[in-house]
Amino acid sequence: MLFVTIILDGAGVGDGPDAEAYGDSGSDTLGHVCEAEHPHLPNLERLGLGRIAPLAGVEPADAPEASWGRLTERAAGKDSTTGHWALAGLVLETPFPTYPDGFPPEVVADFCQRAGVDGILGNVPASGTQIIAELGEEHQRTGQPIVYTSGDSVFQIAAHVETTPLAELYAMCETARNEVCVGEHAVGRVIARPFTGEPGAYTRISEKRKDYSLLPPEATVLDALQDAGVRTVAIGKISALFGGKGVDVETKTAGNADGVAKTLDAIREAAASGEPTFVWTNLVDFDELYGHRRDPEGYARALEAFDRALPDLEAALPPGARLLLTADHGNDPTYRGSDHTRERVPVLMLEKPASGETTPARGEDVGTRETFADHAATVAAFFDARWDGPGAPFA
CATH class of the missing domain: 3.40.720.10 (Alkaline Phosphatase, subunit A)
Incomplete structure (x- = not known):
């Protein structure tokens, strides 16, 4: 059958x-x-x-x-x-909770502390391709991950694979899923969004995307x-x-x-x-x-x-x-x-x-x-x- x-x-x-x-x-x-x-x-x-x-x-x-x-x-x-x-x-x-105005300061601070980063870029609802085009170069210069959401209940983290290796990106997503996006902030999915390329020609690596539901x-x-x-x-x-x-x-x-x-x-x-x-x-x-x-x-x-x-x-x-x-x-x-x-x-x-x-x-x-x-x-x-x-x- x-x-x-x-x-x-x-x-x-x-x-x-x-x-x-x-x-x-x-x-x-x-x-x-x-x-x-x-x-x-x-x-x-x-x-x-x-x-x-x-x-x-x-x-x-x-x-x-x-x-x-x-x-x-x-x-x-x-x-x-x-x-x-x-x-x-x-x-x-x-x-599931959604964030039309971006994630609140306490969520951002908690993520930065637990993920070991000194800040994030973005924190807005956005198209993934647009936000990496806008912030990808700054991300590569500062090392800060791009965090964004959409109309859906998602906490998305985008990072260039030469700036943040995949293992580090996935670890950040696991931290967000298990320690940050919990309780009242338990979003439906945390999503890893790796990308590659040069400023003006960034490309998402769809096959390396990873969802944490x-x-x-x-x-x-x-x-x-x-x-x-x-x-x-x-x-x-x-x-x-x-x-x-x-x-x-x-x-x-x-x-x-x-x-x-x-x-x-x-x-x-x-x-x-x-x-x-x-x-x-x-x-x-x-x-x-x-x-x-x-x-x-x-x-x-x-x-x-x-x-x-x-x-x-x-x-x-x-x-x-x-x-x-x-x-x-x-x-x-x-x-x-x-x-x-x-x-x-x-x-x-x-x-x-x-x-x-x-x-x-x-x-x-x-x-x-x-x-x-x-x-x-x-x-x-x-x-x-x-x-x-x-x-x-x-x-």
């Missing part, structure tokens, strides 16, 4: 019912990308993407090969940790699957968002193409072994490279690249396996600002016909669901794993 979930990070399908409370009314990641760039997405169209919402250039398939629908976020927050935890059946009622305070569907004897494989930043809890195999990636390649490897390995396996992949480029940077053209090209990869993913699935595509929040590259957007997210779930079946699988409308936790319930039901958390299976 094999179930594969792929997160198209930030690929929302229209503002949620509470979007106004988040300042995100009218946001629509996929809708606006399609309207602006008209990406060619024949495989996603074939699966049923055009049935979920009106998308320019994506027709509603007459007989979608996947089941289709939308998930509504009920958790408090629109960051990656909140979204992934909700998809795993842990729905937060209280949001809070551990989930309660069991998630990952734990339930392990209890049921299901092997859990996390590809991309999935494991980091759960602090490794409930994960048997962690596989890091360097962008979308690498994430797809490693997902294919995991599918083939599971098919060969016959071991019950849940593969959960995050494709971060949609969010990190194109959503936050407000680049709808780049977003569209990334969608096309993923669309071209879909036939290989489908072909690799063994009989009876499921492939589910969804997202963790929105990140509309045409919207104001540079932060995530409060949106519903798509569901496309393909079931490979069982051995001996000759009729192609056909999908059904699973509707607009009331919680991301329906994903957790669906995965648990597929493996017949006990699930006492929220949510109801799609089928």
Whole structure:
């Protein structure tokens, strides 16, 4: 038995019912990308993407090969940790702390004392690429780390690898996670953001990024699957968002193409072994490279690249396996600002016909669901794993 979930990070399908409370009314990641760039997405169209919402250039398939629908976020927050935890059946009622005015003086002083630095640069909400462009040279001159946040609950530390070696950067992040960002300041993630290059041409080293997440305070569907004897494989930043809890195999990636390649490897390995396996992949480029940077053209090209990869993913699935595509929040590259957007997210779930079946699988409308936790319930039901958390299976 094999179930594969792929997160198209930030690929929302229209503002949620509470979007106004988040300042995100009218946001629509996929809708606006399609309207602006008209990406060619024949495989996603074939699966049923055009049935979920009106998308320019994506027709509603007459007989979608996947089941289709939308998930509504009920958790408090629109960051990656909140979204992934909700998809795993842990729905937060209280949001993680955010810092629209930067971190308070006591947090900065505590970090400097514990990390052994004489000061920090930044301490503002910012785009990562912009802040290293603005402060990278001063960082290299002074040795002080660049600390910044965003609209999400994050404490991010950027440092040039020739000024602050990776081991030192990671040690600072561990200090921030375990000693500074605790209690009322327990942010969802501390993130190491190493970069390289020269002034005017700095480049982040995405594959050396490291996330330090809070551990989930309660069991998630990952734990339930392990209890049921299901092997859990996390590809991309999935494991980091759960602090490794409930994960048997962690596989890091360097962008979308690498994430797809490693997902294919995991599918083939599971098919060969016959071991019950849940593969959960995050494709971060949609969010990190194109959503936050407000680049709808780049977003569209990334969608096309993923669309071209879909036939290989489908072909690799063994009989009876499921492939589910969804997202963790929105990140509309045409919207104001540079932060995530409060949106519903798509569901496309393909079931490979069982051995001996000759009729192609056909999908059904699973509707607009009331919680991301329906994903957790669906995965648990597929493996017949006990699930006492929220949510109801799609089928």
